[in-house]
Amino acid sequence: MTGLRLRTMTTGDLDTVLRLELALFGEEAWSRQMLVGELGQQPATRRYLVAEDDGEIVGYAGLLAAGGQADVLTIAVDAARWGRGVGSALLRQLLAEAAERGCTEVFLEVRADNARAQRLYRWWGFADVGIRRGYYQPSGTDAIVMRRPLTGPAPTGPGHGDGDGSGEAGA
Numbered sequence: 001m002t003g004l005r006l007r008t009m010t011t012g013d014l015d016t017v018l019r020l021e022l023a024l025f026g027e028e029a030w031s032r033q034m035l036v037g038e039l040g041q042q043p044a045t046r047r048y049l050v051a052e053d054d055g056e057i058v059g060y061a062g063l064l065a066a067g068g069q070a071d072v073l074t075i076a077v078d079a080a081r082w083g084r085g086v087g088s089a090l091l092r093q094l095l096a097e098a099a100e101r102g103c104t105e106v107f108l109e110v111r112a113d114n115a116r117a118q119r120l121y122r123w124w125g126f127a128d129v130g131i132r133r134g135y136y137q138p139s140g141t142d143a144i145v146m147r148r149p150l151t152g153p154a155p156t157g158p159g160h161g162d163g164d165g166s167g168e169a170g171a
């Protein structure tokens with residue numbers, strides 16, 4: 001992966017994003033209408049990114065930031081590219097965005113059965129703060145709620161802010 005680049009998502013990206021969304025989230029996939037609504041709230045309270053590898057969209061992620069708190073709303077990477085740092089690149093950028101917007105903490109929900117995503121979030125300094133029973137519908141799967149404090153003006157990387165900020169998988 002030579003040319004990974006992150007940029008703001010636009011409605012022109014939605015055909016590709018929706019294909020990935022359906023492949024990765026199945027019956028819990030967001031609809032075009034939902035995503036259009038989300039993008040309509042950029043930049044006021046949202047920031048959605050796509051990750052492109054040599055011009056091809058290979059992942060995307062979204063952040064809500066309001067009232068000093070941020071939420072990672074979604075993060076997804078084409079399954080063929082997992083484990084190569086795309087998810088980390090997206091998450092790092094969302095954390096930087098939250099800090100730039102003056103947020104002091106970032107929350108997210110993750111499926112209790114999604115070990116891979118939990119490893120990514122723990123690597124980036126998120127810790128469990130609670131469980132929402134039956135949060136994901138229609139499956140009824142529990143959500144783990146995770147939180148990461150943002151202590152300074154810019155996140156310094158994995159491991160509760162004491163890393164070097166590189167954060168690439170395998171680094």
Ligand SMILES: CC(C)(COP(=O)(O)OP(=O)(O)OC[C@H]1O[C@@H](n2cnc3c(N)ncnc32)[C@H](O)[C@@H]1OP(=O)(O)O)[C@@H](O)C(=O)NCCC(=O)NCCS
Pocket residue numbers: 024074075076077078081082083084085086087088089109110111114116117119120121123167168169170171
């Ligand atoms: C979760 C998801 C976004 C991760 O994307 P990714 O591009 O594979 O993420 P990365 O390569 O940056 O990191 C993931 C892995 O690297 C680890 N990691 C990241 N940086 C690391 C580093 N510097 N050193 C060691 N490990 C690292 C993570 O803990 C995880 O470990 P694993 O390989 O043992 O599973 C992706 O798997 C996905 O799209 N899943 C389906 C959708 C989904 O579940 N989204 C999350 C909803 S809450």
